[in-house]
Amino acid sequence: xxxxTPEFRAMQSLPRRLGQRxxxxxxxxxxxxxxxxxxxLEIGCGSGYGAFLLNQLDPKSYVGLDVMExxxxxxxxxxxxxxxxxxxxxxxxxxxxxxxxxVIIFGVLHHIPDWRKAIDEIKRxxxxxxxxxxEEPRGVDIKVFDALFRWGHPDTDFGLKFLxxxxxxxxxxxxxxxxxxxxxxxxxxxxx
Ligand SMILES: C[S@@+](CC[C@H](N)C(=O)[O-])C[C@H]1O[C@@H](n2cnc3c(N)ncnc32)[C@H](O)[C@@H]1O
Numbered sequence: 688x689x690x691x692t693p694e695f696r697a698m699q700s701l702p703r704r705l706g707q708r709x710x711x712x713x714x715x716x717x718x719x720x721x722x723x724x725x726x727x728l729e730i731g732c733g734s735g736y737g738a739f740l741l742n743q744l745d746p747k748s749y750v751g752l753d754v755m756e757x758x759x760x761x762x763x764x765x766x767x768x769x770x771x772x773x774x775x776x777x778x779x780x781x782x783x784x785x786x787x788x789x790v791i792i793f794g795v796l797h798h799i800p801d802w803r804k805a806i807d808e809i810k811r812x813x814x815x816x817x818x819x820x821x822e823e824p825r826g827v828d829i830k831v832f833d834a835l836f837r838w839g840h841p842d843t844d845f846g847l848k849f850l851x852x853x854x855x856x857x858x859x860x861x862x863x864x865x866x867x868x869x870x871x872x873x874x875x876x877x878x879x
Contacts, residue, residue, distance in 0.1 A: 688798050689755045694838040699761075704736050707793060711872065712740055715791070715820045718863040718874040722746040725788035728812065730776045730805070731795030735762030738769045741791065752776065777804040782812045791820045794870065797829055797845045803853050810857055810877060819859070819875040823850065828869060847871055 690698065697703060712720075723745045729737050732751025742749055752774035753759050762771045774781075776799060790809050796802040809819055824832070826846030832838045854861060854875060863874040 688800065688841045690758075690798070691838055693836055694840075695755075695757070697836070697838070698733050698758075707736055708740060710867075711793060711822055711870065714865060714867070714872045715822075715874070718820065718865070718872065719818070720789070720791075720820050720874070722789055726786065727789040727791060728752070728779075728782070728787045730790060730792045730809070731798070732762060732771060733758050733793075735766045735769065735771065737791070737793050738762065738766055738771070742766075742769055746789075777801050777808060779808040779812050784811050785814045785817075787812045787817060788814055789818050789820065792822065794822055794824065796821070796823050796850070797826075797843065798841060799845075800841055800843045802843065802845050802850075806853060806857060806859070810859060813877045815877060816879040817877050818862075819873070819877075821873040821875060822870045823847070823873075824870055 722741060724747050726748045727741060727746045729741065729751040732738055732753050735751065738749060738751045750770045750772060751762060752772040754775045756773050759771045759773045790813060796805060799805050813819065829840050833840055858878060860876045860878065861873060862876050865872045
């Protein structure tokens with residue numbers, strides 16, 4: 688779902704970029720993120736700062752997708768050298784099954800009412816042994832942000848308990864899970 692204006696503004700802010708660069712990406716590295724020479728897909732790439740960070744790590748290929756045209760336009764304008772698509776994460780049909788080594792998500796599933804379908808699609812496009820690096824807020828944090836900043840998240844049943852249960856149902860293994868005050872970070876693997 689598209690972002691509200693207050694959340695859209697917050698996502699373009701310096702604190703958001705600093706968080707992604709100096710907090711979230713280092714935790715993903717500690718959890719084993721290694722994209723060198725790999726085919727990677729970023730879901731909900733926003734205005735492209737994740738693309739900038741990830742492409743410094745020498746992937747073989749990078750594609751960033753986001754459902755919001757305004758975000759993708761910004762990303763293309765700032766980083767014309769990288770590939771961005773307007774695309775809903777619940778339909779990745781343009782990608783072959785088992786075509787990506789790594790899928791990475793910086794805070795997106797909680798915006799997708801049918802987030803389970805997005806996980807099904809991620810599982811399908813990941814190669815055997817491929818990794819999903821994921822960060823999401825807890826359900827309660829989303830409500831706090833909406834109350835304080837009127838970010839207006841969609842009404843979904845997303846929450847970490849349901850997420851963990853669905854990952855287990857899909858036979859996706861949680862390799863690492865780290866709670867932090869705002870976000871919970873995951874390294875999830877598809878079996879070989
Ligand atoms: C909280 S923002 C995070 C943006 C960026 N990853 C970051 O960390 O700054 C969530 C992003 O997910 C995108 N999004 C929401 N629903 C989506 C969907 N169904 N498919 C793809 N992207 C989606 C939004 O447009 C938005 O850019």
